[in-house]
Amino acid sequence: MHVLTVLDHPDPASFSAAAAQRFMQGAQAAGHSVELADLHAEGFDPRWSKADIAGQGSGADLADIAVEQARIARADAICLVFPLFWWGMPAMTKGWVDRVWNWGWAYDQLDDPERSLQKTRSGVLLIPAGARSDKMETQGYLAALETAWTAGTFGFFGFSPRRLEVLNGSTGSLARREALLERSYQTGFTLPPPHPSK
Numbered sequence: 001m002h003v004l005t006v007l008d009h010p011d012p013a014s015f016s017a018a019a020a021q022r023f024m025q026g027a028q029a030a031g032h033s034v035e036l037a038d039l040h041a042e043g044f045d046p047r048w049s050k051a052d053i054a055g056q057g058s059g060a061d062l063a064d065i066a067v068e069q070a071r072i073a074r075a076d077a078i079c080l081v082f083p084l085f086w087w088g089m090p091a092m093t094k095g096w097v098d099r100v101w102n103w104g105w106a107y108d109q110l111d112d113p114e115r116s117l118q119k120t121r122s123g124v125l126l127i128p129a130g131a132r133s134d135k136m137e138t139q140g141y142l143a144a145l146e147t148a149w150t151a152g153t154f155g156f157f158g159f160s161p162r163r164l165e166v167l168n169g170s171t172g173s174l175a176r177r178e179a180l181l182e183r184s185y186q187t188g189f190t191l192p193p194p195h196p197s198k
């Protein structure tokens with residue numbers, strides 16, 4: 001498989017960047033080819049604009065979006081790596097989702113609101129989080145993220161199977177962080193192929 005990893009963190013020395021690298025190392029060790037989209041390093045503009053609206057469904061070519069969509073077209077699997085901010089995704093990831101996965105290319109709400117227009121791909125969200133896993137589970141945060149992202153947004157992307165991996169305790173001890181990086185590696189190494197389309 002060809003695996004696209006999309007990283008959202010401004011610091012190349014961040015834990016998120018390290019998790020992305022370890023994930024890609026695991027994918028390569030399993031025999032997959034890898035590609036990295038480092039949104040901050042590449043200067044992706046996350047601002048949704050009138051030009052984006054005008055281009056949706058019309059085939060209009062916004063150069064930066066065409067680059068991202070070409071990357072996606074090459075991919076059999078996609079991993080998004082971003083830190084959990086305020087129980088959601090940071091602005092760069094949200095803008096990438098809003099602008100790149102646009103109407104008429106990724107989905108068509110009028111024709112079939114439940115169906116992605118994209119081919120089926122394996123999808124992973126690898127999310128470093130300072131919060132404890134027990135707190136996220138007992139207070140309902142994990143279920144909310146599963147509903148919003150796994151059942152919601154990334155279902156419309158055509159991700160199947162799709163998996164949310166929250167790396168809880170990523171601000172913890174060195175041993176804890178090393179264990180999470182090993183988990184990132186194993187997530188790449190065991191990445192399943194896409195499920196056949198129905």
